[in-house]
Amino acid sequence: MKLIKALGLAAAMSLSMVAQADIAIIVNLKNQNTYTGIDTDLVSRIYLGKANKFPDGSSAVPYNLAKGDDIRDRFTRSVLNKTPSQLHSYWSRQIFAGKKQPPRDVADAAAMKKAIAEDLNGIGYINSLDVDTSVAVLHTIKD
Template sequence: MKLIMNLMASILLSVPAFIASVHAETAVIVSLDNKNTYTSIDKELVARIFLAKVTKFPDGTTAKPVNLKQGHYLREGFNRDFLSKTESQLSRYWSRLRFSGKASLPKEVNTVEEMKLAVANDQSLIGYIDAMDVDDTIKVVHKY
């Protein structure tokens, strides 16, 4: 019995670590007050919001992206998996918009904690964190 318990515990502990080592799952998050649901927001829409092509959630309310700061490991993964761009390519993308006065860079935060706090307090914001850091202060609308 004790052996089984130990075994289960070690499986439970090692599974998340295993997932993290293969692929840090990214959770796209919004405020609890945000009325949009998991089914309405797909990966493509997340990308369009983060590239300033779309400024609204599916329910018509304003959507503003929040980025983690440059160099954060989650940001690199997010750029690659959701936006199909390297940091340099994104920089070029934004330079076109910024220097033609069309859009300003998304707001940036330094840590996952700051991300959760910012998103929890503003229902127009949409951000991303490590799926393991999800708690009940925010709502997940997409996972990849």
């Protein structure tokens, strides 16, 4: 009986690991930076308001998934190296000081793809399983 429970638990854990896909950093299909690439450091700097340009010098306009979204939380932890509450505090201080504005929020992956497809300078992130032909993948975060 213990063996059956152990096997069931192992199977459940392996399924949960498979269901968690990578995070795709996406841009507009016409964005010239799809050929130059981008690294995690630049993505982090763009999302923290420390950089506002792509490698080719064009403006970068970041979009965030809604607060509480699992992919947003994973992105915040793995790319920005912050917890969601630390990120909220960071942006509260930046806004209060009048220095910067946070990325624009969108409701979900479908809204993110739509926003990026309509904004030549947009940059966003979604679950890699949600990627389709409406956007270009600039970078993938292995999570």
